[in-house]
Amino acid sequence: MVRRMNELNTFLFNILLFSLFFNVGISLYGIFARPSLIKKIIALTIFSDTANVLAIIVGYRGWPSPEQPPIPPVITSTEPTSEDLIRFINRAVDPLPQALVLTAIVIGLAVTLFLIFLTLQVYRLYGTTDVRRVARLRG
Template sequence: MVNIVVYLFTIVIMSMFVNIALALYGILARPSLIKKIIALTILGDSANTLAIIVGYRFAEPYPSPPVLTKLPPSKSDIQNFVSVAVDPLPQALVLTAIVIGLAVTLFLVFLTIQVYRLYGTTDVRKIAKLRG
């Protein structure tokens, strides 16, 4: 019998890959700059969610935060800590990626507004024709 948690994680990971594929389609195939920015945001959010899911640790009875409660720890405390502690690196990297993604999105929105003011459209095909 398949463990239900593993089954659900598999479904979530597969749906994240579908989200990433749809976002790439939106970035490559949509002519509107606004739709490209929205697809880029979806791509970043899906990649961040996938990184968090991949960094999850299955531990019995549950994973614990990476904090030692006894100082100085004994050898058995360290072995227990290593077996159930969650790696904080994926969460830290995702938090950094969220902040950087927000800054990039705001910059792209600013550029799109300037392109709209200059050319009167956000359609990439029309901008290429107007530019010459």
């Protein structure tokens, strides 16, 4: 039973990783090949979200056993005993990628807002968001 659960766990983990990399491919296609600026920005948000999920997955700790799932990286007691600390070290997920992702999300928000403002301005000035026609600078 435990072995079956572990196999299933590995299988699901691999599917997750595969779909993340597939997602990277799709979003890069969207950014590099779609003509509309809005669709490029949507693909950009998908891309950065995929990167963030990838970072979270890195902090994930292989499921020690089905009876002992990983726990959040928070010590719940104010005066932890040594058993608490051993349990924490053995089972808690890595908190650092979550801190990184928090920073990356905030930065991504600022960049996306700025790009949307620029797209709006492009639409006002050029009357289109098709990058094949927003090509006044060349040569």
